[in-house]
Amino acid sequence: MSFAPVLRAEWLKIRTLRSLCGALLAVFAATTAFSAIAGVSETSDPEFDPLFMALSGVAPGQIAAISFGAMAVSSELHGGGLRLTFAAVPQRGRWFAAKVTAIAVPALLVGLLTAFVALVVARAGLGEAASGLTVEEQLRGVVGGGTYLMLMALFAAGLAALLRSGVATLSLLIPFILVVSFVIGDAAGTVTDFLPDRAGQVVLHQTYDGTLGPWSGLAVTALWTAAALLAGAWSVRRRDA
Amino acid sequence: MTSIDVQDFTKEYGTRRAVDHLSFRVLPGRVTGFLGPNGAGKSTTMRLVLGLDRPTSGSATIGGRAYATLHEPLHQVGALLDAQAAHGSRTGRDHLRTLAAGNRIPDRRVDELLEETGLASVARRRVRTYSLGMRQRLGIAGALLGDPEVVMLDEPSNGLDPEGIIWIRELLRRLAAEGRTILVSSHLMNETASFADHLVVLGRGRLLADTPMREFIHARVRPRVRIRTSDPTALKAVLARHGHDAEQHEDGHWTVHHARVDDIGRLMSSAGVPVLELAAVEGTLEQAYLDLTASEAEFAAHPSATQPQEA
Structure with missing residues (x-):
């Protein structure tokens, strides 16, 4: 059994569920909306970072990305759905790889488009305040932001496969991102810099002074994601369907 | 020749043994009824055959090969395990297309089966609006997608209306007449008697009988x-x-x-x-079956203990 038909099936599964298409739309809508609001906010703060301000919509947008990843996996799990899937594709590793690809590609494309539009919209609001941004920095912000959104979607997908539950994944990740990372994150210790969301968001800043740079930060998030996906793949292969 | 071979299957959940050293063969060209009370291990056995659950010991092959090694398995084996497995938010047609795509089965075949199972008029409605009978038909359509040599159906008559029951009976007879290998589980005796040629009877995970249906009845009634x-x-x-x-x-x-x-x-x-x-x-199958189960003391004491994996 080759990979392409399995991937096609997985992509079809995502396309044919309105909730998943809705989650992708929400990534775009939430990110651009919050970036637009940030664009017209106060810019006199000395810590003001125009790139992060313009891409601040990524923080709420990642909730939608996480939901997309978790739901794309959990839509397989209810009422014996996974049995149906494995009866059609018994090579579970191949199936999971196809699932991950079918999540990653649309998440990345939507993420890149979202980050680009968010930046454009926010810059329209920020005007002069964002004039110090170089093309290189903006490109890094857009590519990094899109990649970050994809990594968070995959992180959630891996956890959902491991926990065999979309609800458990969301109730773990969303409070973590909203509360733990937000609250203790500002107490900026070196450990919190390595949390999956904190590390990956360095790429959204014009200036950074922590342990991690933009790309090394994204790499740390990618490691978290890889770990979650490996754990998910292990669970998918080992456990009874 | 494509037969299902179950060899010395055992499956334990914790300390409970759901299937206990089970061996039997399902041969082509006839309908084999798979009988037993709830919790006897019928569904567990079907899942083990499909490689969905790992056996504690033993093995199963279809046409001599383990299910997990089959190339695009829907072309060889079709199964209906649970009519509720289809995602409620997809349309019936999209549900079948997602199954078909992974096994390179064209959409044309999907439409053919929607027609054959009488679902063509509701094909573009969401599965959550389907009645149980319609979901059963959708599940059966899914099992037949790849025109398989081996068909395994778990309680296919569940929720079907009288026309549906006649339809499934005729379908099973026809599939067997075409030389396919058909295994159908049920706890409805009269229903099973109307389509089965051969019986495999389980009780508490063990094989109680593996005989032609006529012989089974004559020996007991x-x-x-x-x-x-x-x-x-x-x-x-x-x-x-x-x-x-x-x-x-x-x-x-x-x-x-x-x-x-x-x-x-x-x-x-x-x-x-x-x-x-x-x-x-x-003699009826029901009488013969009750005679068999009455002789199994264990059964009489626990007529139908509810088993979660049977749900």
């Missing part, structure tokens, strides 16, 4: 003769003289137990008893 006469006194006397055990019913007919119609007919004729009606009473 003694033949009886139904007789009606205008001279009950003479009838009673003749039967008593020959040591037959007869029972009179309210509407006036008699049942002669443990007797063959040929013998009773000859007897009545030679004794000159006027006979209004004389017929052999065939």
Whole structure:
């Protein structure tokens, strides 16, 4: 059994569920909306970072990305759905790889488009305040932001496969991102810099002074994601369907 | 030849043994009824055959190969395990397309099956709006997508209306006549009797019987003769003289137990008893099954303990 038909099936599964298409739309809508609001906010703060301000919509947008990843996996799990899937594709590793690809590609494309539009919209609001941004920095912000959104979607997908539950994944990740990372994150210790969301968001800043740079930060998030996906793949292969 | 071979299967959930050293073969060209009370291990066995659950020990092959090694398995094996497995938010047609795509089955085949299972008119409605009977039909359509040699259906008549039950019966007969290997689990005896040629009966995870259905019934239910006469006194006397055990019913007919119609007919004729009606009473699968399960003491004590994996 080759990979392409399995991937096609997985992509079809995502396309044919309105909730998943809705989650992708929400990534775009939430990110651009919050970036637009940030664009017209106060810019006199000395810590003001125009790139992060313009891409601040990524923080709420990642909730939608996480939901997309978790739901794309959990839509397989209810009422014996996974049995149906494995009866059609018994090579579970191949199936999971196809699932991950079918999540990653649309998440990345939507993420890149979202980050680009968010930046454009926010810059329209920020005007002069964002004039110090170089093309290189903006490109890094857009590519990094899109990649970050994809990594968070995959992180959630891996956890959902491991926990065999979309609800458990969301109730773990969303409070973590909203509360733990937000609250203790500002107490900026070196450990919190390595949390999956904190590390990956360095790429959204014009200036950074922590342990991690933009790309090394994204790499740390990618490691978290890889770990979650490996754990998910292990669970998918080992456990009874 | 594509048969299903189950060899010394055992599956334990914690300390509970759901399937216990089970071995049997399902041969092509006939419908094999898979019987047993709830929790006997029928669904577990089907999942093990499909490689969905790992056996504690033992193995199963289809046409000599383990399911997990099959290339695009829907072309060889079709299964309906649970009609509720389809995602409620997809349309029936999209549900089948997602299954078909991974096995390179064209959408044309999907539409063909929607037509064949009588779902064409609701194909573009969401599965959550389907009745149980419609979901069963969708599940059966999914099992037949790849035109497989082996078909396994778990309780396919569940929720079907009378037309649906006749339809599935004829479908199973036709598939078997085409030389396919058909395994159908059920706990409805009369229903199973209407389509099965062969029986595999489980109880508490163990094999209780693996025989042709006719033999199963004949071995367990003694033949009886139904007789009606205008001279009950003479009838009673003749039967008593020959040591037959007869029972009179309210509407006036008699049942002669443990007797063959040929013998009773000859007897009545030679004794000159006027006979209004004389017929052999065939044993039913239900009687035979109850006889078997009654002899299994364990069963009688726990008629149908609820088993989560049977849900």
